Amino acid sequence: MKLRPLVIALALLTPAVAAVPAAEAADGSYTATIRRTEYGIPHITADDYGGLGFGYGYAFAQDNLCTLASWVVTLRGERSRYFGPLAESDDPAKPVANLASDVYYKSVAGSGVVRRLLARPAPVGPSGELRRLVDGYVAGYNRYLADTGVANLPDPTCRGKAWVGPITATDMWHNLLDLSRMLSSSPLKEAITGIAGPEDEKPPPRPAAGSNAWALGRQVTRGGGGMVLADPHFPWQGIRRFYQVQLTIPGVLDVSGGSLYGTPVVQIGHNAKVAWTHTVSHAQRFSVYRLALADGRSYTVDGRAEPMGEQEVEVTLPDGTVSAHTLLTSRYGPVLAAGHTDEAAYALADANAANLRAADEWLAMARAGSVDELRAAQRTHQGMPFVHTLATDVSGTAYFADTSVVPHVGDAAAKRCAEPSPVPGLDAYVLDGSTSACLWGRDGDAVVPGIFGPGSQPTLVRADYVANSNNTYWMTNPAKPLTGYPKAYGETGTDLEPRPRAGLDMIARRLSGADGLGAPGFTLETLQATVRGKRNLTFELMRDDLLKMCRADRSSPGSRADVREACRTLGTWDGRATLDGEGAILWREFFTRLPHPAWRVPFDPARPLTTPRGLKDDPAVRQALADAVLFFRSNGIPLTLTPGQAQSYSSIPIPGCTEGEGCFDRVRMRGPLGVDGRYPEVDTGSSFMMAVELTPGGPRARTVLTYSLSANPASPHHTDQTALFSRGGWVTERFTAAEIAADPRLRTVTVRGGVDAGK
Template sequence: MSVLDDQNVEIHWSEYDVPHIKAKNYYALGVGYGYAHAQDRLAELCGQAIALRGERCKYYGAEGISTVGFLQTTNLNSDLMYRIRLPDEWGNNSFSALTQQAQDYVQGYVSGLNHYVASLTEQQKTERLAGEPLVTFSIADVIRFTMRFGIMKELVEMGPHLLASTLSVCADELKHSPHTKEVIQEGGFGSNAWAFGGDVAKGFGSILLGNPHSAWQRTPHQQRIYMHQYHLTIEGELDVAGSSFLGFPLPMTGYNSDVSWSILDAATVTPFVLQKMKLESDDTGYYYRVDGEKRALAIRTIDIPVLQNNGSVAQQQYSFLESEIGIVYKLPERPGKPEGWYAITNPNENNAAGLDQFLAAAKSASTEEFTHAIEQNRGILCQLVVADRHGYVGYVIAGRAPALTDDQMVSRHVRLPDAAFNVLDGSKSESFLRDANGNIQLADASFYPTIHSRGIIHNTNNSYKFTEYGKEQPDYASVFGQHKADYQLAKPIAAGLRYDPRLIMSYRRMSELVAAQAVKPEHVLQVIFDNRNYAAETFLDDILLKLSNVDLSESVSRGFQILAQWDQKNNAESTGALLFNQFWSQLIAQGLLVAPASGDPSKGSQLLLNQRNAGELVDAMQSAIDTLEQCNLALNASWGSVLHQQADGGLIPMHGGSYQEGLLNGEMPGELTDKGFAVILFGTVYIQRVHWQQEKLVADVLLSHGQRETIDSNSRSRQLAMFANKQLYRAPFLSDGFDNSGERLLLNLTAITSVETAQQGEML
């Protein structure tokens, strides 16, 4: 093997297909990861690029369905959204604003992606893409991969109403249009993270258990969150490993010698405000009023290439009205949103600082340095939990939030009945949240909740308020979570629920760990893998007692007998978990659960049980029985017989379960068929447990769905079996942990730069 120098980069794949990229500079490092990433996930990366360029209509037609992240809508809505909110000029500006190291890394990453594509024969391209379009990657694609995290959730508000907001489509055309259907949120977000500081994890520095949830598979029309694992090294400068998703090229959950962290969705953060505008029109044009002044609206045209029935591609134009703060959207009356025209102000727009953010975080040497790196480069809208070898743990919000205190929000509110707290009066310029130069106002670090501790940090996509175990945080602005009575909107938190049973379950497990013993790494893993069902162990005995004197049919009586004998867990061998899953979903739909408005997990939740709703319990059981019988499934079928993954020509029984039931080992099942659940939509896939033994890093990990797009992978089969057996493997990180076997590749940069770097000036 040649000596590593500035003109080459080495890739060494582990036995689990994890690439370790070693280089002398950031450009070379990017080349190595780009090449390895494309080798593993070429179809996924092409699909991401097409979606965020706003080109799904070009390849798949306007009325096809697109899932990006966990948000499902039509291709036309998706294309319009991303062309409006990820324009080319923003990409140029955001790339130029990055540090030189991040720019070099991104340029190298793009070169590596395209170099891998160039190395394929036409037959290999056909085999790898399986009919999906192949793209030439650009710097702009990677910037869009990054910027999308800040604006993605706007699709829920605007997606179904984009066509109604154009000057190009009349109302009659929308009456039966698929583009006006609500955006489907595929079940919610369910990541977990736990950090145990030196006061409870004595002798281990600290312990971090990262459990970011993701999809188990992708298709051309489902660009879901899908983890990829890797290790990046520039000797003396950077040494970081972990995983990321959606094309982002730096570890979002990861570790270095001193620090480990895990990412969670910022589910309770309100990332933008809406301004309700006052529009007028006459023969001379369209206008809006601000501070009593009449201002002209511009017309912005968005071109969308659309595949036609005859196979040709035609340009279709959609014209929108645009104010000084952006396009205005015509929204119908909805809960919290009065009918009218709205602008949107999102401080996360036009922001690719996530690349600087995670690069700086990767080089941090302590929890304090990590949180400071995040605060100085707020980019990816997410929450992060962190632990270091010195025994300190922490929590930080990584993205930007509207810079409004609650009093400021109230003073600028539209003051219409039932309007959500973040709907502002767009007839007042103070509601625009702009500085003298027209830029969105940003808050300083003190505005954000950041936590440092030597105790326990736990988060299940809940807010900052109860993230430090045993300690309620002081109130911050309601944009970080609505804990004050005046701002309670019963906002859904996860999986369609108005409370988070997983946080309550996590609080219960933390209480048990602290009471029992000093926390050790083996105890921590059981927080996920014990598969305890919060709903069952909290409410099932009361349900059975309530029905003990009720006359039941033979089938319903047998159903409750099965639940009475169940171990109240979702292990693969558990019988009763399937029946309870169907039964509990009925109770959720009936609204029989209540929880404290504050979200305090120590207060638990309550199931409304009385003589009047005993019939609802019986009906829920009968409905569950009917569903299983229609699928020809036994009422006492084991959980692993219906929740499974395919490998080596057979099925591997899985464990874990629904967020609705409070499973910390979340595995959200899809449609139930006669062969079991058709898919696992998303859940526990990547697990990262890190601690320090005599100040030396110890990392145990697992990526259950494997690195590569094919299921025909030995490392995937091995990791699925390990997941089924509740095991992780020791990840090599320090020099004495590496196995010299495994595939190695040395890429010469001279040949690559002559092909790809010549294109860099044309890519933006």
């Protein structure tokens, strides 16, 4: 393992003050009712926020205590102590060596940023309701752990382990902060700390979070109300999984949906009148400042030298010894190890470095009675860390906005201050740090300085639809392209990529009735059928040219491969990545071998929905097909290999195809097709799928949690929804009290505890 000098700055926005005492229930106790319906889905009811959090923490611990317990070890910077400094961390998005993880998280905790935020009033600091939710959640988790005992935990993953113990509210606040930093500081641990494991031990990069999202308005729904499709593509392991839950305080809050592990709020969901979802946006989350060094420990700003601050971080190793690290600070943020020279260093300025506002924003959105009220909640808190928001309401108003936290670097400032990046592939502005003229700007409507306010954000309100599949905001609705916003939010006029194109084409076909699903317009049933169609857009766009090439030449020049059988297989495949799709895997292996670019017609910004298209007929394309065929034949793999045979999760076959192929309901694996005709286990793809229709009589919703409710392999709910997802099924959501009571599998328990359990 390489250890380089560490230079880290702490982005602290407020002066040091005493922490606010924990909020307590009015009578010194918590009470909640947990009702579980089919697939173990919990519906939690309490009279107050503290009790609601208590019931949620208790229910979550029953299903997933080990995952959160491991993550708490991570947040405390103690992974090296229990698992060794070289082992891989449990970060599901970008794991690193435990030592790098520990140094990073100890520096965050030592900075005091959470303590400072807790001392601030809302909206910069947490609201009283959120504080009570967090305290109750911690108390509920700890009550379950105390009742069960570490030695008797049902999950063998952490049963009897020394690293399992009570959690604190501080742990949960750090989890919420780390969620906000998920696409900014957190994935840059190695660049920040300079610590990396041996290169030959590094796993392939794991896929970043993605998603599909539609908000359908009254003009395109058969019933005239709003509908939402939520299809987030988050990791299938670890702390960034979704947990399906309904949270109810009678007369105050009633929300159902997907809640990320270790958070007491619903991130994607609906109430009786509003539904919303998110996709990861292309906007920048941080800037990098080039520091002109005066010497090894100072840099100049406006001609004056500024010393770097210092912080000492100590990490305990398995043998009890301590690994000590000196961390340095700048006015901008952490100083990256990468790119450091005798003349310059580079500091990371993270717009989400002190963002705890997101949880309060989701809580306020859950209480909204209309799109207008949801928008007001977003304007108040301005905490969405890295996502677009798509929403609708019972009136059928469809809404899109990139309300995410974005550093205020306008186009003029970028032109004036931006410099070449010292790190290849770094997707952020590199700004001149030697002058205060290049500091982030200010918007008068921004809740904190240095970020764009609501008036600068890409926004669209429609009566037909808004849609996004991680493309930039400009093609949210092709009838009304969005332009004129700062480039920090992403480029316009760019190639949509196949998956977003597939989504927009699916909507267009449904609205014209050309998809074979009946009369035009969306119903809940046609929405379900549309999104589970398993179309492979690149095959659709290249099929005719491929078969023409096959007819012209049966083998690739310079190759012994006979591609006739492959051509027959692809010629009879229907282009859908169903479990029994013979040709789906052959197409993927051919497509991934194609030269770049392989399109016959290149992208044209004036025709973003129909270009690029077609397949070039040249020797490199023919060789790609021959190479794919040779791989199959040399390993005895049938060319008719299907997704059901090649890809799985917990031994359950998983349909779908990959991002690059243009598959709406994509899957991702950690490696290539093996010589046994199987991919490594699926670890990312559709996660919490929700199709909801808002009607005057109440919401109608269908959901499926693709990896199921519990990470515990001994749980009956470890793979039950996975099997449902595999065969294309959905869960009919039970939202009202009557619907819940009508479930013949209903189990009800009342849980109680004191506030001491959460301290």
